[in-house]
Amino acid sequence: MARIVVLGAGLSGLASAALLAQAGHEVTVLEKNNWLGGKSRRIELAGQRMDTGPALVTFPEVWQQVLDTFDSLGKVQAKDHASLSFTKLKEVGRYYLRNHVTDLPVRPEHHWHKAWSQFSKEHDALTPSISKLLTSSPLDPAALPALAKMAKVYGIRLTTSSYLRSLSYMPQALKEVISIHTLNAGVSPNRSLALYASMTAAMATQGISVPVGGVNEIALALSRLAVAAGAKIELGAGVKEIGTRSVKTQTAEYSFDHLVSSLDPGVLKAIQTGKPNKLAKHRSCSGVAIYAVLKKPLPDDVVTHSVIMPDDAEKLHHSLDRALPPEQTMTFVNYYRAGEIYPNTKDTVAVLITAPADGKKHGLNSEWVRNELDRVSQKLGLKVAIDELFEEYEILNPDYFAQFGAAGGALYGATSPLWQSGPFHNPQYHNPLRPRLWRVGASVHPGGGIPAVLGGTLIATRTMLRKIGKPKK
Numbered sequence: 250m251a252r253i254v255v256l257g258a259g260l261s262g263l264a265s266a267a268l269l270a271q272a273g274h275e276v277t278v279l280e281k282n283n284w285l286g287g288k289s290r291r292i293e294l295a296g297q298r299m300d301t302g303p304a305l306v307t308f309p310e311v312w313q314q315v316l317d318t319f320d321s322l323g324k325v326q327a328k329d330h331a332s333l334s335f336t337k338l339k340e341v342g343r344y345y346l347r348n349h350v351t352d353l354p355v356r357p358e359h360h361w362h363k364a365w366s367q368f369s370k371e372h373d374a375l376t377p378s379i380s381k382l383l384t385s386s387p388l389d390p391a392a393l394p395a396l397a398k399m400a401k402v403y404g405i406r407l408t409t410s411s412y413l414r415s416l417s418y419m420p421q422a423l424k425e426v427i428s429i430h431t432l433n434a435g436v437s438p439n440r441s442l443a444l445y446a447s448m449t450a451a452m453a454t455q456g457i458s459v460p461v462g463g464v465n466e467i468a469l470a471l472s473r474l475a476v477a478a479g480a481k482i483e484l485g486a487g488v489k490e491i492g493t494r495s496v497k498t499q500t501a502e503y504s505f506d507h508l509v510s511s512l513d514p515g516v517l518k519a520i521q522t523g524k525p526n527k528l529a530k531h532r533s534c535s536g537v538a539i540y541a542v543l544k545k546p547l548p549d550d551v552v553t554h555s556v557i558m559p560d561d562a563e564k565l566h567h568s569l570d571r572a573l574p575p576e577q578t579m580t581f582v583n584y585y586r587a588g589e590i591y592p593n594t595k596d597t598v599a600v601l602i603t604a605p606a607d608g609k610k611h612g613l614n615s616e617w618v619r620n621e622l623d624r625v626s627q628k629l630g631l632k633v634a635i636d637e638l639f640e641e642y643e644i645l646n647p648d649y650f651a652q653f654g655a656a657g658g659a660l661y662g663a664t665s666p667l668w669q670s671g672p673f674h675n676p677q678y679h680n681p682l683r684p685r686l687w688r689v690g691a692s693v694h695p696g697g698g699i700p701a702v703l704g705g706t707l708i709a710t711r712t713m714l715r716k717i718g719k720p721k722k
């Protein structure tokens with residue numbers, strides 16, 4: 250049996266703790282904050298539940314694979330601790346771009362429907378390949394057919410923008426709607442792999458889901474699995490020093506045979522070396538995330554997930570790349586009516602504004618945030634600014650996201666060159682020169698939404714168990 254210390258109780262740290270403990274190892278999770286879930290954090294406003302951070306789940310089969318893998322590793326049954334139910338949203342979202350409004354999938358009555366159908370048909374076939382790549386190492390021979398299928402579709406058009414540019418049948422504005430999704434990975438379409446174009450089609454075909462009760466239910470379910478399998482989780486235990494065989498918090502020292510880090514690589518390095526975490530020159534975007542309980546409902550035609558796009562995405566990427574305040578940005582509006590998803594008695598809204606990773610703090614009336622709130626209100630057809638409808642609210646800023654690690658509040662840390670921005674990411678899960686250190690989480694799997702984070706954890710943990718073995722019980 251190996252002693253394993255896991256750094257961080259976000260989704261990736263909790264998932265790896267659950268799997269490693271279920272395989273029979275002695276696992277301790279150390280988390281600096283006093284909640285479970287890391288970026289997925291539950292708060293209460295005006296007596297209503299709101300889960301901050303991730304809101305939408307794509308590729309739900311990855312969650313099922315985590316449960317199946319857990320069951321295959323030991324005697325504790327996932328269904329006894331982690332049965333979640335997911336609600337599928339009616340649409341991926343409603344997109345507002347200049348004078349265009351469309352849902353994805355594009356509705357049959359919309360004039361983009363024909364082009365969308367062709368695109369969707371070409372890319373649907375790739376959905377199983379994407380799922381495969383989310384949960385297998387690209388060096389695994391089993392992943393080769395998936396990579397080959399993708400190479401056939403994209404050819405030499407490696408980036409999302411070069412691939413979309415080649416689709417002559419598609420209206421320019423629809424290309425913009427598809428390519429804005431690369432911001433989910435925190436970067437522009439000319440710095441992300443063509444794979445992101447297919448992801449949009451896959452999301453639209455599969456639909457997107459939300460766990461009933463909110464996304465933080467995933468973190469809570471993972472923590473129950475970890476504890477049931479024998480792991481210890483210590484909250485308020487920020488790691489200050491990392492040695493070759495032990496880590497220290499403010500109050501205790503923990504010896505390990507293996508260390509699993511879900512921390513941003515910059516933060517990990519800063520703890521290891523005792524030098525400050527540097528601001529990376531190229532970093533992913535951050536967010537100004539406003540969570541509010543509403544005094545009254547939004548109009549009936551506002552859907553659960555709206556995406557308000559900038560008129561000129563190029564200009565936005567230019568500002569984000571230089572960490573400058575954008576003139577217009579991309580904003581998500583997640584609107585939950587009372588009783589929908591959450592057990593709430595009032596309507597709630599999350600306004601998630603894509604922001605430069607400048608580590609700053611903004612209020613509702615900071616100039617560019619104000620502009621964006623007014624733009625959102627106008628696009629959604631509200632009679633007053635959306636914040637006039639807030640009963641109570643909280644704002645999480647780039648300075649808040651910086652507490653999780655990446656300097657400046659970059660949600661996915663420093664960005665990598667194109668060829669390392671997908672499955673061949675750097676740093677790797679494991680470097681043979683540092684045999685006791687394993688990495689999981691958003692910053693080693695850039696583009697790191699929940700499926701990539703959980704899929705990456707599956708890959709890292711399986712590799713780790715192959716190397717360190719599974720104790721006999």
Ligand SMILES: Cc1cc2nc3c(=O)[nH]c(=O)nc-3n(C[C@H](O)[C@H](O)[C@H](O)COP(=O)(O)OP(=O)(O)OC[C@H]3O[C@@H](n4cnc5c(N)ncnc54)[C@H](O)[C@@H]3O)c2cc1C
Nearest residue numbers: 257259260261281287288303304305488690691697698699
């Ligand atoms: C506003 C927002 C919206 C998002 N929306 C979506 C979405 O809709 N769908 C989706 O799929 N993804 C979304 N994401 C991305 C998703 O939230 C992340 O990919 C995922 O939560 C990352 O999990 P993680 O475990 O890798 O990292 P984290 O959650 O950051 O976990 C790292 C943990 O390490 C802890 N830690 C840091 N330093 C130390 C230390 N010294 N000692 C001990 N612990 C430490 C941190 O406190 C944290 O708990 C969103 C993210 C944000 C911020």
